[in-house]
Amino acid sequence: MPAPGRRMILWQIALGAAFLGAWQWGASAGALDKFFFSRPSDVLGRVFQWLIAGSIWTHLGVTLAEAFLSFAIGVLLGVVCGFVLARVPFLGALFDPYIRIANALPRVALAPIFLLWFGLGIWSKVALGVTVVFFIVFFNTFQGVREVDPLILNNARMLGASERQLIRHVLIPSALTWIFSSLHISIGFAIIAVVVGEYLGSSKGIGYTIAQAEGVFDTTGVFAGMTLLAAVVLIVGAAVNRLERWLLRWKPPPSSAEPPLG
Numbered sequence: 042m043p044a045p046g047r048r049m050i051l052w053q054i055a056l057g058a059a060f061l062g063a064w065q066w067g068a069s070a071g072a073l074d075k076f077f078f079s080r081p082s083d084v085l086g087r088v089f090q091w092l093i094a095g096s097i098w099t100h101l102g103v104t105l106a107e108a109f110l111s112f113a114i115g116v117l118l119g120v121v122c123g124f125v126l127a128r129v130p131f132l133g134a135l136f137d138p139y140i141r142i143a144n145a146l147p148r149v150a151l152a153p154i155f156l157l158w159f160g161l162g163i164w165s166k167v168a169l170g171v172t173v174v175f176f177i178v179f180f181n182t183f184q185g186v187r188e189v190d191p192l193i194l195n196n197a198r199m200l201g202a203s204e205r206q207l208i209r210h211v212l213i214p215s216a217l218t219w220i221f222s223s224l225h226i227s228i229g230f231a232i233i234a235v236v237v238g239e240y241l242g243s244s245k246g247i248g249y250t251i252a253q254a255e256g257v258f259d260t261t262g263v264f265a266g267m268t269l270l271a272a273v274v275l276i277v278g279a280a281v282n283r284l285e286r287w288l289l290r291w292k293p294p295p296s297s298a299e300p301p302l303g
Contacts, residue, residue: 079261087265097250101269104247107163107235108273111170112228119175120220123182124212133183144176148234156242166238166246173234174227178220185219186212221285228277232270 061081067073068080075083091097126133152169159165189212197211239248247266254262 075260076258077260079264083261084264084268087261088268091265091269097247097269100246100250101273103163103245104232104235104239104270105273107166107238107246108170108232110163110167111235112174112231114167115171115174115227115231116178116224118171119178119223120182122175123179124186124208124216127183127186128208128212140176140179146172148173149237152238152241155238161242161244166235166243169238170231170234173230177227177230178223181219181223182216185216188219189215221281224281224285225278228281229274232274236270 064073064078065081068075068078126136148169151172152165155165155168159168193211193215194207197207202210236246236248236251239246240252243249247270251263251266254260254266
């Protein structure tokens with residue numbers, strides 16, 4: 042995903058400021074009930090209060106650890122399985138119905154099962170996150186490998202390239218765009234999955250904090266927890282964008298100019 046220009050960043054900031062300003066004005070003027078919607082100023086105040094007091098760092102660290110493990114394991118399994126099944130058509134056809142069935146299973150229904158299997162610790166949340174990340178990365182990797190131009194593969198084979206050289210110099214570079222497009226999506230879904238797992242049963246984590254705030258009808262605490270998660274997603278997404286630009290630096294930048302007619 043190309044990095045936005047400065048003008049677009051300013052427009053994005055303006056849009057966010059307009060939304061928050063309208064929210065603040067509506068809650069202060071009585072158009073929105075503060076009990077149900079809180080106010081951006083109160084939410085930011087609660088976030089700073091948590092950060093300064095240090096009470097949130099343990100919960101944030103647990104959630105980040107669960108999300109990182111879910112993301113890393115899910116990406117590794119998704120890339121490996123996607124490559125293998127795309128390169129071995131027999132295995133792809135053999136596992137196709139089972140992968141579709143597994144992907145169709147509702148993740149929320151799996152969360153209580155993982156809690157029974159792995160307990161209230163981090164691994165039940167990691168297992169739930171892996172089931173979400175794996176399929177996103179797997180399908181993109183599988184499609185990216187299959188979309189490689191057969192002419193390029195045949196030319197490489199004619200030049201004496203081995204299967205390992207094909208994977209390293211042709212298949213992986215060609216599939217990287219597909220893989221990174223799945224990473225941008227799976228980051229958010231990994232965090233969502235572990236937070237849902239924490240919400241359903243845990244003793245630590247941002248999901249646990251949100252559930253506790255919801256239990257006492259603390260709308261400000263709920264929005265403060267979601268604000269922290271949004272900030273984490275933006276930071277991690279920016280890191281993935283930088284990694285993508287570095288790994289795909291060999292690709293020419295997309296041109297915005299229209300091709301000449303005629």
